[in-house]
Amino acid sequence: MQPFDILILSNGPGEVTTWVRPVVKVLRQKLGFDVAKVRISVVLSPCGHAMGTEADVVRSYPEVNRVQSPEYFFPFLLQGKTYENWDWRDKGLVLFLGGDQFFSVVIGRRLGYRTVIYAEHEARWWRWIDHYGLKSEKVRAAVPARYQSKLTVVGDLMVDLSPLSSALVDSTSPLIALLPGSKPWKLDQGVPLCLAIAEQIALQFPQARFVLPVAPTLTLPTLAKFADPKLSLIIQKFGWANAQLFTPVDQTPYLKTAQGLKVELITQFPAHEILVSCHFALTTVGANTAELATLGVPFIVLLPIQQLDAMRTWDGIPGILASLPLVGATMAKIINLIVLAQGRRLYAWPNIWAKREIVPELLGLLDPAEVALIGIDWLNHPEKLEKIRSQLRQLVGQPGAADKMAQIVCDLVIDF
Numbered sequence: 264m265q266p267f268d269i270l271i272l273s274n275g276p277g278e279v280t281t282w283v284r285p286v287v288k289v290l291r292q293k294l295g296f297d298v299a300k301v302r303i304s305v306v307l308s309p310c311g312h313a314m315g316t317e318a319d320v321v322r323s324y325p326e327v328n329r330v331q332s333p334e335y336f337f338p339f340l341l342q343g344k345t346y347e348n349w350d351w352r353d354k355g356l357v358l359f360l361g362g363d364q365f366f367s368v369v370i371g372r373r374l375g376y377r378t379v380i381y382a383e384h385e386a387r388w389w390r391w392i393d394h395y396g397l398k399s400e401k402v403r404a405a406v407p408a409r410y411q412s413k414l415t416v417v418g419d420l421m422v423d424l425s426p427l428s429s430a431l432v433d434s435t436s437p438l439i440a441l442l443p444g445s446k447p448w449k450l451d452q453g454v455p456l457c458l459a460i461a462e463q464i465a466l467q468f469p470q471a472r473f474v475l476p477v478a479p480t481l482t483l484p485t486l487a488k489f490a491d492p493k494l495s496l497i498i499q500k501f502g503w504a505n506a507q508l509f510t511p512v513d514q515t516p517y518l519k520t521a522q523g524l525k526v527e528l529i530t531q532f533p534a535h536e537i538l539v540s541c542h543f544a545l546t547t548v549g550a551n552t553a554e555l556a557t558l559g560v561p562f563i564v565l566l567p568i569q570q571l572d573a574m575r576t577w578d579g580i581p582g583i584l585a586s587l588p589l590v591g592a593t594m595a596k597i598i599n600l601i602v603l604a605q606g607r608r609l610y611a612w613p614n615i616w617a618k619r620e621i622v623p624e625l626l627g628l629l630d631p632a633e634v635a636l637i638g639i640d641w642l643n644h645p646e647k648l649e650k651i652r653s654q655l656r657q658l659v660g661q662p663g664a665a666d667k668m669a670q671i672v673c674d675l676v677i678d679f
Contacts, residue, residue: 278361445478463635
């Protein structure tokens with residue numbers, strides 16, 4: 264086999280953490296770590312949800328050899344040259360794991376590489392792509408019959424975590440995770456709200472331990488700004504909890520609230536080992552709801568509307584409008600008012616999959632004390648938590664999407 268390159272195209276924080284990471288791990292397991300034989304490069308395209316640290320996150324993956332950050336993407340797309348003027352081997356493959364599928368067509372043809380796309384919702388450009396890994400049969404059904412041979416249903420990469428053994432949850436010392444999100448408009452409300460709920464739970468369970476897995480796209484000082492009463496209008500207006508950041512040497516960093524509650528900041532990524540041991544989690548919407556479901560961790564979804572323009576989690580055109588500069592906040596308010604007027608819908612991935620509410624979704628003018636009552640009730644009645652865990656495990660099923668995607672790549676490069 265000749266030496267070859269694998270070029271992965273990706274973009275946002277969810278894609279680089281829940282798509283790229285598991286796939287490159289399996290690729291290296293199958294193809295080995297010898298860079299002289301197989302080199303893995305990642306090129307990121309701009310994303311409206313990006314935090315600006317996605318390239319650093321990918322650089323932390325030992326399986327990846329080269330990374331280009333998104334600000335240099337369009338010169339590469341249009342001119343074919345990377346910022347560092349990378350060389351490319353004669354043989355190679357472009358693997359799409361986020362962004363615009365058309366980028367795969369352009370870059371694949373310019374480099375003369377085979378192309379593979381992971382299609383979550385829709386497969387496009389059938390004539391020019393060599394193969395697709397599909398999230399579901401629903402995606403396959405929309406592709407014309409003459410291109411069906413290019414399709415393989417692999418499953419959902421977002422929930423394809425390494426299998427973990429079921430943890431025995433210690434009922435004498437509750438462990439609760441806080442997942443306020445990674446995007447500014449989520450953190451703005453999510454951090455002080457989660458801290459306020461945690462304080463209420465701690466009043467009833469003073470022995471409880473709280474952990475906050477820090478998104479790899481966030482720095483600790485950036486996270487702490489959302490708990491600073493001098494910087495947070497949410498805290499000033501609603502009196503939700505504030506906290507200070509402490510980073511003791513050789514100890515776990517933590518946030519300490521004004522009431523003295525400590526919340527440990529878990530910087531290890533991914534934080535599966537500690538999440539799987541949690542009684543439950545408080546979280547916002549997003550890929551984290553799929554992750555928690557896969558781990559079998561019960562959770563409460565928080566959708567506060569105290570600040571209507573802070574909720575910008577929509578897909579498609581609404582999401583684009585809500586992310587526009589200058590008018591994005593106004594558009595977000597309008598979109599959210601329309602959504603609220605339309606009535607009930609499901610937001611958490613396990614609820615969407617099941618078409619019913621397995622975990623509670625709280626949408627509205629949330630009161631920390633009232634939300635805390637749900638968690639307190641769960642801790643007082645562990646059989647309720649166990650019922651949710653069982654439903655989540657039955658719903659998610661078996662992992663394996665990353666392995667199937669990697670196998671598609673291996674099948675296409677075997678004759679290099």
